[in-house]
Amino acid sequence: MKRLLAIVFPALIGLAVQAQPDLLVEALRSYQAGDLVKARVLVDEAVQTPAHSQDAEAWLLRGFIHKDLFKGMPGGAKADAVREEALNSLMNSLNLDEAGTYKDNAVQAYDFLARSFFNDAAKALGEQQEDRAVQLFNGYAKATLRRQPGVSLKAREIEFHNALGTAYTKRFNQQRQDTTWFLKATEAYGHVLALEPDNYGANYNLATLHYNRGVYNIRAIKAEDDIPAIQRIQEVSRVHFQRALPFMLKAHELDPQRRETLLGLEGIYYSLQDQSSSERFRRLFELLPPQNDQ
Amino acid sequence: MGEVKSTFQAMVGSNLRWMLLLPLLLCAAAPQQRDPDKDTTAILQANYLYNIAKLVEWKDPAMRNGNFIIGVIGSANVYQELIKLYSTRTIGKQPIEVRKLPRTASVERCHLLFVGRSDLELLPEIYRNLAKGPTLVVTEYEGALDDGAVVNFVRVNNLLKYELSLANAGAHGVVVGLTLRNLAYRVDERP
Numbered sequence: 001m002k003r004l005l006a007i008v009f010p011a012l013i014g015l016a017v018q019a020q021p022d023l024l025v026e027a028l029r030s031y032q033a034g035d036l037v038k039a040r041v042l043v044d045e046a047v048q049t050p051a052h053s054q055d056a057e058a059w060l061l062r063g064f065i066h067k068d069l070f071k072g073m074p075g076g077a078k079a080d081a082v083r084e085e086a087l088n089s090l091m092n093s094l095n096l097d098e099a100g101t102y103k104d105n106a107v108q109a110y111d112f113l114a115r116s117f118f119n120d121a122a123k124a125l126g127e128q129q130e131d132r133a134v135q136l137f138n139g140y141a142k143a144t145l146r147r148q149p150g151v152s153l154k155a156r157e158i159e160f161h162n163a164l165g166t167a168y169t170k171r172f173n174q175q176r177q178d179t180t181w182f183l184k185a186t187e188a189y190g191h192v193l194a195l196e197p198d199n200y201g202a203n204y205n206l207a208t209l210h211y212n213r214g215v216y217n218i219r220a221i222k223a224e225d226d227i228p229a230i231q232r233i234q235e236v237s238r239v240h241f242q243r244a245l246p247f248m249l250k251a252h253e254l255d256p257q258r259r260e261t262l263l264g265l266e267g268i269y270y271s272l273q274d275q276s277s278s279e280r281f282r283r284l285f286e287l288l289p290p291q292n293d294q
Numbered sequence: 295m296g297e298v299k300s301t302f303q304a305m306v307g308s309n310l311r312w313m314l315l316l317p318l319l320l321c322a323a324a325p326q327q328r329d330p331d332k333d334t335t336a337i338l339q340a341n342y343l344y345n346i347a348k349l350v351e352w353k354d355p356a357m358r359n360g361n362f363i364i365g366v367i368g369s370a371n372v373y374q375e376l377i378k379l380y381s382t383r384t385i386g387k388q389p390i391e392v393r394k395l396p397r398t399a400s401v402e403r404c405h406l407l408f409v410g411r412s413d414l415e416l417l418p419e420i421y422r423n424l425a426k427g428p429t430l431v432v433t434e435y436e437g438a439l440d441d442g443a444v445v446n447f448v449r450v451n452n453l454l455k456y457e458l459s460l461a462n463a464g465a466h467g468v469v470v471g472l473t474l475r476n477l478a479y480r481v482d483e484r485p
Contacts, residue, residue, distance in 0.1 A: 218334045227474075234453050272452040
């Protein structure tokens, strides 16, 4: 640790050896000793002083201290605030460091924190905290673009929104009466397809989402439903089956050998009462060798 | 940093696998025997059969007593759906009894007999055997009304509908209610 800090903070280590009283030196000593809370108080005060307010090394130290504090926190609003402070400090350091003395270390720490937003967004999705996941993903995008304006986030956006669509689909499957989740899922997959129309997963999942909703409507038929009622239900389901079809056809076009797509088309055409098309895709499925997907 | 990355990858990796697998469970029907929960046609046909039963009447008083028998040949899913949703119901005062019949043309007397697509080859003989009886035959192929069926499921604009023959109904002593006629896709009124 000491050796590492000597490399990262050469000037400060020099001052520390001379034992000159300085808030920043004290902050570094506390940081070296692992007392992050005290180090934070000292460094916060130090960067307010004229001696260090424009000091890239001071802001770098502040960024490191806040980053390590963030790493030790369980998450939540307080951790978010500390991460924000760390990012701001590291950005200040980068902006002040015209010679680039501290650049590599500042960039490494900054990018770690930016990526942590994305990591936390994935975790939030796993915990069914979709709103927080969206907020964290936006934090990731904002932090990344702040350091690298113009960088493409397309791959990450696709990855995140596909996972978001899946999370909303899971919600919808748990509460099928609430179409809010259905709409959110279609929006998430729609976002992916706007970025990448040939995305297999988004096409397949969007098709399946509509197909399943159509099936669910029909499955919900009750014994009390009379003929006009079942005809209305059919018409509603038909809309979903018809919406599912182009996305499943696109998925099939992207990967004609995928078993689930062939079965999906077989099922959609069957529910659209198109027996010949359904049987055509059934035959294509049966022609596939076993477990061709792997 | 490495730990964060690997945690994330594990999380997203797991999500993506799940993302593709869950819908597959809902979508994939085994080609030979469709999962009854996803067999939308069977669900609709079972409901139609129940409603048809409610909207017709037999002239023969003997048919208005005892259990109301719905026989099914082929289409295991229609049979299952009838059992699941309608077997505890009644038609008038007659309790519904759903029977899965063997694949043979020697059909016992039923009120309604549904013959699914998989067993259409039995129908010519079934029509002959039931020609003078009170059984109302329902099936699903083009030209069925010409052959002797009373009700035939048809596929129109991606919807499952039905057509019916008044002459065939009359031949089996069945009176078709006005509602059933009015809601049909086509009514064959030829004598």
